[in-house]
Amino acid sequence: MTDKIWRVGIIGCGAISRNHIEAVQAIPGAEVTATCDVDGAKAAETAAKYGIGSSFDSVDEILASGVDIVAVCTPHPTHEAVVLAAAAAGVHILCEKPIAIELDSAQRMIDACESAGVNLGVLFQxxxxxxxxxxxxxxxxxxxxxxxxxxxxxxxxxxxxxxxxxxxxxxxxxxxxxxxxxxxxxxxxxxxxxxxxxxxxxxxxxxxxxxxxxxxxxxxxxxxxxxxxxxxxxxxxxxxxxxxxxxxxxxxxxxxxxxxxxxxxxxxxxxxxxxxxxxxxxxxxxxxxxxxxADLSSINGALIPYHTAQIADFIDALNEGREPAITGRDATRxxxxxxxxxxxxxxxxxxxxx
Incomplete structure (x- = not known):
């Protein structure tokens, strides 16, 4: 057990960000402290909606804000750049599926996280x-x-x-x-x-x-x-x-x-x-x-309990010094x-x- 509160940043404020925010807010020992989107107004709107303290329009800014973990909810081909930046900053990463759209890209992400000593989890809730x-x-x-x-x-x-x-x-x-x-x-x-x-x-x-x-x-x-x-x-x-x-x-x-x-x-x-x-x-x-x-909002909403279960496992893995249930390597299969x-x-x- 630990008293640490893990600070989570949400990168990408599209439809699936709701699942990550509501999941983290339901987990003891974690809180969403910042949002980020290339559309700064969307990041600010999301932060205000969920009572989140900070919003940014730059990945570098949210990584410098003191977050311990980022949830990567951006379009598929952009995952690699965000994950590499987070790994270089020593920040743990939860990435939405697919991990990447090319195997070489996925491998670079995995290697960067292993070299940096940060956990990389991929959402397959x-x-x-x-x-x-x-x-x-x-x-x-x-x-x-x-x-x-x-x-x-x-x-x-x-x-x-x-x-x-x-x-x-x-x-x-x-x-x-x-x-x-x-x-x-x-x-x-x-x-x-x-x-x-x-x-x-x-x-x-x-x-x-x-x-x-x-x-x-x-x-x-x-x-x-x-x-x-x-x-x-x-x-x-x-x-x-x-x-x-x-x-x-x-x-x-x-x-x-x-x-x-x-x-x-x-x-x-x-x-x-x-x-x-x-x-x-x-x-x-x-x-x-x-x-x-079912409409997309209903589909995503019904999956929130399973996002919560997977993100809770990711938090537990950090507290226990182990790999999460679904790693970057798992996600490549x-x-x-x-x-x-x-x-x-x-x-x-x-x-x-x-």
Missing amino acids: RRFWPAAQKMKKELVDGSLGRPIMGQCSVVLYRDYSYYTATPWRGTWAADGGGVLMTQAIHYIDLMCWLLGEPIEVFGYTHSFKHGENIEVEDSAVGTVRFASGALATISATTAAEPSLGAQVQIMGTEGATMTILEFPEGTNGRLIVRSEKDTVETTPSHPADLHPN ALKVLLGVYESAATNKPITLI
Whole structure:
């Protein structure tokens, strides 16, 4: 235990900053002391809304303000510059997913933090679902046997305004990809957490619905081979209407399976199937009284408890002198897979992952 109060700065005051601010404000031993955005007025407005003492329009200024930790909530390609600056200043970092849009960039971030002796955590809050924790426990203790097969299915709805309302969204340069990079990465991360190190992928991508508004894919499929010998499939789209949510299923060597479903999007992932030998336990997958197409604000809001759990773990890790539950290195697994799908789709070849 420690009496230290960790001072947290929020860099990037877009929609997801709400999750970080409300999560930190719910954690004993931490407080948000400053906000930062290239739009200084937005930083000031966010600070005033949440009763935060300082706001800045410069990363250097917020790093010099006395913060111990920064939450990086900026667009994907800008993560590296912010993380490198924070590491050089000796400030610990919580970075929104994806860690980067290129593996070389991610590696530079990891190396800089290790050299500086600061913790780097990456937000994959869905690992903190109780159902995900249960699935991981049953894999670790052998209840499912050795995991050999996986399925990741992401069937989501996005309307045109999702892409057109934010100029950088849906571009290769500023978003780094489409449904794989922005939505499916969460569930690919879950699958890699459960199945281990991915070593080969093959895939296809296409834009069936949003091609007039985006450069990137709205749909993708892929196969993944893992170092353990396990095999998995990925299917992902934002062209569904209505949304049917996202699910991850794992099967072990004894034939036992577990399936987690997130529906509506953003809500607590539920264990909907647990089968073993001649026993099958199920819960309703898509209750009739739930509205399928959640808006982005509702999706983000429903995830705040899991942001809180992950950020609380990050604070505990600092107090205990250990790594956080999800490190920068952990975050590269899902990135390798989705970048491999992009390369495979472009070359029509299986891609070996380094």
